[in-house]
Amino acid sequence: MTGPRVGDVHVVRRRISASMIRAFGELTADLAAHHVSPAVERPVAHGAYLLAALSMLGGRSALGHRITVELMAPAYAGDVVETRIEITDVQSGGQLGVLLNADFTLRNQHGDLLGRGTVGCSLPPDPVHRPEATVQGATVGD
Template sequence: MSLPEAGDVHVVERTFDREEVCEFAALSRDTQAIHTDRDPPMVHGLLTATLSTEIGGELAVLARTMTFEFLTPVYAGDTVRCEWTTECVETRTDRYDLTATVECRRTASAWADAEERVVLRGEIAGLVWRSDTDTDG
């Protein structure tokens, strides 16, 4: 794992499918008809937000706060690209405190009328534990 630095950009992309939406509905117990009975089903906002948690997990970030603004719906069949930008890193004795911004953009859709656009924006504050091998230089 590399040390977090301000300006670092990380990207993940996923195409959401009906099965994922149904599994998330069951797990979250949010089984509204828009998520389970429509064709295509609407992806839960928090399922879309898991793109940022995927990146955070890869970076070993433990989130303290996460704020999201859901701008437009995502549907099963849509491909969403999430870009995480580390904005600030403060070195502490035992950890790195960091803030990051995320932007998720629909890049492709199985539905002809779905245009490319930003679907989610967010801010994350968290920490990465320092290991004995980390250095400040």
């Protein structure tokens, strides 16, 4: 796998369901009626839930350091939200791995802009392979 480069674009699409919204609400204790009430025809997705797609940058788990975001419109249960992330800066981060800055947009299945912002994160280095040691007949790894 080659390292990230300026200009790389990563796109994550996911369909939002009422059960996902409820689970996120229970996890975060944000059980506001517009998210979870059975009386609401189309529950509204939590903004923080929409931003969670930023943690997977090109299939690798990224560690967020900074985020700026402007949410402009809601996403609802049943919507397909596309998160488009474009890398704008790449630097070596030593023990942190690779430091990235990126711009992102959130759009629904109709192409409507739901949000935009910037994110700074690091991609940790790949785990170092360490040889296993044998202790009293048992194989021991890290």
